[in-house]
Amino acid sequence: MTTMTENASGLREFKMPDVGEGLTEAEILKWYVQVGDTVTDGQVVCEVETAKAAVELPIPYDGVVSELRFPEGTTVDVGQVIIAVDVSGGAAPAQAAPAAEQAPAAPAVTAEVPAEEAKPEGRKPVLVGYGVAESSTKRRPRKGVETPAQQGGTMYAATAIQGELNGHGSAPQQRPLAKPPVRKLAKDLGVDLATVTPSGPDGIITREDVHAAAAPAQAPAPVAVPAAVPAPQAPARVQPQAPAPVASYDGARETRIPVKGVRKATANAMVGSAFTAPHVTEFVTVDVTRTMRLVEELKQDKDMQGLRVNPLLLVAKALLVAIKRNPDVNASWDEANQEIVQKHYVNLGIAAATPRGLIVPNIKDAHSKTLPQLAESLGELVATAREGKTSPAAMQGGTVTITNVGVFGVDTGTPILNPGESAILAVGAIKLQPWVYKGKVKPRQVTTLALSFDHRLVDGELGSKVLADTAAVLEQPKRLITWA
Secondary structure: OOOEEEOOOOEEEEEOOOOOOOOOEEEEEEEOOOOOOEEOOOOEEEEEEOOOOEEEEEOOOOEEEEEEOOOOOOEEEOOOEEEEEEOOOOOOOOOHHHHOOOHHHHHHHHHHOOHHHHHHHHOHHHHOOOOOOOOHHHHOOOOOOOOOOOOOHHHOOOOHHHHHHOOOOOOOOOOOEEOHHHHHHHHHHOOOHHHOOOOOHHHEEOHHHHHHHHHHHHOOHHHHHHHHOOOOHHHHHHHHHOOOHHHHHHHOOOOOOOOOHHHHHHHHHHHHHHOOOOEEEEEEEEEOHHHHHHHHHHHHOHHHOOOOOOHHHHHHHHHHHHHHHOHHHOEEEEOOOOEEEEOOOOOEEEOEEEOOEEEOOEEOOHHHOOHHHHHHHHHHHHHHHHOOOOOHHHHOOOOEEEEEHHHHOOOOOOOOOOOOOOEEEEEOOOEEEEEEEOOEEEEEEEEEEEEEEEOOOOOHHHHHHHHHHHHHHHHOOOHHHHOO
């Protein structure tokens, strides 16, 4: 699918590409350019988040930015135009006027937009108050006429107040700046944002501003109760007793967060896995004192200098040895063809918690790597995940996964399979515990392993052997040599 089109006026349109091999949508996290900016071939113009990763998109030609079709925070389908660039070499088009915040020019923009582009243009006001990132795009002028049906307007009544709450002004004047949770709070408290004095940066209305505006408005509320009483002094007597702050407390007790990006992908994957593959989870508690000693020794080894050496490295190597001894566990279920697909390679997934959520990148061909190579790959995987730069390709094609819940002080768990994989190993916290060692109770370093597997293709015997072999290697690390 082509990602760009050009019309007779020299305006090229760049479409949202498929950056994840089959993904259908991506969220625009940040624009790096504004309308009127000059761009060059290969220049990064925005950052988008796919179902699992943040990706920077470069523009494939030179020109002047004519239009940004969607604001930051918008989820866009693959194939939709996201930016238009004038490649004719002339001056920036008239659409550049809104970027300079020329309020009088706003009606002219509406007039110049072709009919087929009216819908994307109508979403531009969401740039203000969307709450995704601090950006000058938040102060683009509002168009004089818009329909609440655009950008979520179908969820609310077509009234002026609802239009303001949805991010669509129904009057020519500039719409108050406020993030969606603040607009929701204002709606719940019956506060018109146009009447609120902002105290936030760049004139943004905060929760405190809404509460402050709600307090005087709610104070006279009890007056309505005695309104039918003939005595005129009754309202004056009741008014000072109104507990104004009570209603504002309820408005801040809940926060609604849109499900999108990594969270949406994780939810879909976990639901699909849990209700497709019949899960079985087995547990084993093992003395890993010798493994911990080996970790300390490897840290001093000259061949491991500069590499990431930790217990997870040896757990990964132990699991790879167990898979080598029990290769049938490394498989997947092909529902369409009713076949079990045995894998003669191991792409070892490592579950990683990142600021954007849980992701599972994998180490390609981990079965063929030496211990130093595995340590290097593991270090690169973790560093890339923490930076939020994991590519979609790095999260595809996994066969077996490890999730290290022990870093959170958790003993064990019942992990859910990554879709398309046969097994996942959970590693619990390593703790000093009393343990019978050589006939005596001694303090030893102990952990609990949990292996979940797809019972359609992994029988209890096979799953038990894989878990037992992994534990045996960690109890006696010399088996990394004798069983290799």
